[in-house]
Amino acid sequence: MKMLDHDAYASPMPPEGxxxxxxxxxxxxxxxxxxxxxxxxxxxxxxxxFALGRGAVRAALARLKASGLVSSSARxxxxxxxxxxxxxRELSAARRHLEPMLxxxxxxxxxxxxLKALAxxxxxxTQRHELGGDLIPTIRRCERDMLExxxxxxxxxxxxxxxxxxxxxxxxxxxxxxxxxxxxxVPANRSWLVEAIVEGRKADALEHLxxxxxxxxxxxxxxxLESEAMVGGKSAxxxxxxxxxxxxxxxxxxxxxxxxx
Numbered sequence: 001m002k003m004l005d006h007d008a009y010a011s012p013m014p015p016e017g018x019x020x021x022x023x024x025x026x027x028x029x030x031x032x033x034x035x036x037x038x039x040x041x042x043x044x045x046x047x048x049x050f051a052l053g054r055g056a057v058r059a060a061l062a063r064l065k066a067s068g069l070v071s072s073s074a075r076x077x078x079x080x081x082x083x084x085x086x087x088x089r090e091l092s093a094a095r096r097h098l099e100p101m102l103x104x105x106x107x108x109x110x111x112x113x114x115l116k117a118l119a120x121x122x123x124x125x126t127q128r129h130e131l132g133g134d135l136i137p138t139i140r141r142c143e144r145d146m147l148e149x150x151x152x153x154x155x156x157x158x159x160x161x162x163x164x165x166x167x168x169x170x171x172x173x174x175x176x177x178x179x180x181x182x183x184x185x186v187p188a189n190r191s192w193l194v195e196a197i198v199e200g201r202k203a204d205a206l207e208h209l210x211x212x213x214x215x216x217x218x219x220x221x222x223x224x225l226e227s228e229a230m231v232g233g234k235s236a237x238x239x240x241x242x243x244x245x246x247x248x249x250x251x252x253x254x255x256x257x258x259x260x261x
Contacts, residue, residue: 022050023060030069030080031172033179041070041078067165069172083176085224091173092217095166096210098159102150103197103205111153112198118146119194126187139187140171146190150197170216177223185219188212 026046029035046057061078064070068087072078081087107115122142128135147167151160174185188208196205 017056018050018052019056019060022046022052022057023063025050026060026064027067027069027168030064031168031175033172033175035080037080037172037176038082039080040076041080043078068169069165083173083224085221087169088173088217088220088224091166091169092213092220094162095170095213098163098166099209099213100206101154101156101159102147102163103202103209105150105153105197107153107198111149115146115149115194115198118142118149119191122146123189123191126189126191136184136187143187143190144171146194173220174216177220177227180227181223183219183223185216188215 026035026041035041041061043054043057043061046052046061047054050057061070061072065072069081070078071081122139125135125139125142144167148164151163154160178184188211190212193205193208193212196202196208
């Protein structure tokens with residue numbers, strides 16, 4: 001059984017304890033699709049991996065379930081959340097509902113300067129002639145830093161947590177489809193969003209968010225339909241059109257991960 005590589009998935013142990021370390025490591029592995037959609041998770045394997053009690057492992061899994069990254073049932077136990085058309089639409093609807101709040105944040109000069117610096121870096125990266133290699137992941141980390149900074153200034157920790165979970169779930173879907181296909185998601189020009197927010201042009205900021213979310217949803221649904229062979233012929237198309245529950249992607253794992261004992 002191949003275990004998770006701590007160096008690849010985890011930061012140094014936070015002061016909160018090993019349970020939080022396990023959650024962070026699992027979250028990173030799931031978002032990065034090292035743990036594939038639909039893959040079963042063994043509590044016993046996780047207990048051995050992180051030298052934790054079963055209660056701590058269950059607490060970490062429960063938090064990931066609340067984040068929408070894992071699911072559980074009495075019959076099959078824990079598994080990485082599968083990918084479905086319903087999930088794509090749910091994520092898009094939730095982001096459209098919550099992200100406009102970012103356009104109303106009040107930023108002190110220190111945060112404005114930090115945001116502008118991130119926006120300048122983002123623009124410089126997206127204007128490169130070739131977006132291959134590690135460039136797109138770097139662009140997306142920069143984009144995430146901008147969004148997290150704005151979310152942190154909302155003064156609403158629960159909402160900020162919801163947004164962070166939605167962004168993680170969205171990144172997981174993009175990683176999955178980019179890893180199983182050849183078409184990449186073109187990064188949104190978040191420097192426009194930052195400029196509009198800093199200058200108080202709320203309508204322009206809202207327009208940018210709406211366009212970016214539409215582009216993301218279109219990309220994800222198009223890739224879902226193109227991947228229908230992975231879920232049994234026409235079943236994916238029926239799911240994407242009719243939102244029937246229970247139709248989802250559970251591809252066979254192709255790389256080393258935690259295995260069910």
